[in-house]
């Protein structure tokens with residue numbers, strides 16, 4: 001069934017010089033650009049400042065320190081040698097941080113930064129080949145060619161070379177830089193490159209698709225800014241040439257118009273859906289719309305984390321099956337969250353429905369914002385929803401996509417606040433700001449004042465240049481109507497929240513709603529104040545019962561903010577052993593001094609511990625504290641969970657101390673978190689269970705390795721039980737070739753005298769009995785397989 005999406009509008013595009021560029025179709029609803037929305041207080045202002053003052057300079061310095069700049073210098077022959085950084089897509093980190101810096105300079109001018117960006121652009125231009133080709137990993141012509149790039153240009157594009165991915169980010173950066181500074185330097189480089197692409201790709205030319213999508217979005221932007229239709233045609237070609245004979249991994253196993261479900265690599269996918277929306281808006285293509293409408297429903301109904309994260313599995317950084325939303329092994333890449341915002345903002349511009357902004361807002365305040373630390377210089381790549389303290393923010397990743405993506409995304413947040421369609425003014429997000437907006441009826445200044453997301457009162461002060469009639473469409477968030485997501489994936493336990501009230505100049509208003517918006521049409525005059533009160537209450541969210549990982553659990557949500565329990569706020573720094581009754585009463589309190597100012601939730605709950613020699617759990621009443629999910633992992637590694645058990649069966653009681661758990665673990669691997677996994681007493685579901693911490697020796701193969709327990713005092717021991725980690729057939733670890741247990745006798749290691757044979761089996765504990773010995777230490781020697789590595793989930797000693 002084809003859906004009608006409302007009439008496309010024709011816009012006259014006027015370029016900077018005032019020339020009429022083209023009669024151009026575009027989104028029926030147009031966003032108010034972030035340059036016109038001046039955020040002046042509240043939640044996002046300090047975050048955007050940290051991005052401008054800390055993250056952007058930090059990422060620029062990291063790009064320099066990690067060879068990104070040298071790649072361009074070497075391609076430009078301005079630096080000797082042929083050393084390159086690790087990945088052929090590393091060029092994009094420079095492009096993305098230029099985009100972020102350009103955006104930040106639009107908000108606040110910064111001559112020093114402007115000059116440095118000019119220097120970088122000079123180097124990028126020098127690295128560009130004569131015909132426009134720009135890809136440092138080939139131009140440097142290193143003696144040892146990177147295995148991803150192929151012998152000839154574009155040869156490996158459909159697989160791994162990322163030549164077109166780099167181009168896409170270049171175009172986005174170029175348009176941003178041009179719009180921010182008016183300088184054409186980077187734009188000219190981008191146009192030269194895009195012209196090469198239009199000469200190279202197309203029907204009757206090279207008929208190949210991008211291995212990693214984004215060039216479609218970049219080309220659409222280039223088309224908008226130049227009015228040159230060949231860029232739009234190329235974007236459409238790159239979509240149409242996709243499938244059906246490629247891989248699901250990069251959405252090339254079907255033609256794009258035949259795709260109905262989200263599959264494969266989540267960032268690639270969401271960039272593609274965004275590109276399809278752009279091309280649909282710019283051409284009127286209904287088939288693209290039909291496809292992305294269905295895919296959107298698939299994601300929202302079955303594949304969306306409560307945090308707005310997408311892409312559940314680390315295997316292929318991909319969407320999982322329907323309802324496959326594991327928490328501890330959640331992938332939910334930061335880039336995928338950013339892509340999800342891009343995609344949903346486009347869906348809104350096409351359809352004018354608030355449900356897309358509901359998803360956008362959920363992602364923004366939770367699974368996207370969690371990607372950067374409060375300090376602005378530590379990052380998450382995957383954004384898990386549960387941790388045994390094995391997760392920690394990093395200063396940098398060799399694949400730095402998420403970091404540079406954050407720099408460019410954050411300054412653009414104000415661009416999601418408002419949109420307009422002729423005489424309809426949409427208010428989508430609640431952020432204190434002042435903005436001048438041009439409607440058909442004339443210019444309107446709007447001042448928004450709010451303490452959202454902590455408080456639900458929003459004042460909209462409207463100042464039309466002259467009294468005039470237009471329609472204000474104020475989004476009523478789904479969560480305020482007990483509908484946290486558009487589909488049935490998540491529901492609130494309390495279905496009766498307080499009503500949303502709206503008043504005009506202090507007088508209560510009876511309002512109509514349409515597509516999730518309160519629709520207010522009237523003759524507006526200077527100084528009119530619309531006040532909306534949203535019921536910000538602590539809600540308990542329940543997941544669809546088909547989501548196995550969330551059975552017998554709930555999550556706290558207040559307004560748009562999803563909460564988690566984290567170690568530092570809870571007794572013994574443990575949270576995985578906590579249960580909170582479904583009916584528990586909770587309190588909320590704003591703590592300005594905590595984690596840069598957060599609203600904290602407390603409730604009464606229980607924690608449980610195992611005891612020695614009995615199956616009886618030791619349960620203790622305790623106060624339980626929850627903090628906003630985005631703010632976790634800013635106080636060092638710790639346990640964390642978003643989904644809180646309300647049944648004891650769903651919690652993980654704290655284990656009783658054992659010889660192993662009180663031992664000091666060491667081994668031929670030095671990673672402390674991996675060594676901690678050895679005796680953390682949490683059993684995996686099977687050998688391939690990657691949701692629990694485990695120890696592994698990958699990428700080592702065919703070597704002899706060891707782990708060792710030094711006991712807290714001499715113990716008499718006679719049994720060893722080991723659970724191997726084996727992630728075959730896809731991963732690099734298998735059960736070992738052999739292993740052997742030794743005990744410490746004086747200064748010597750002596751093999752134990754076994755009374756049962758050594759067994760090496762998957763998915764179970766391998767128990768070995770031996771003649772009792774009194775000792776202070778045990779050692780396990782492990783022989784790795786000839787062509788694989790090995791890992792250990794757990795090693796018990798009795």
Ligand SMILES: [Zn+2]
Pocket residue numbers: 333334335336381400401402403405
């Ligand atoms: Zn990323």
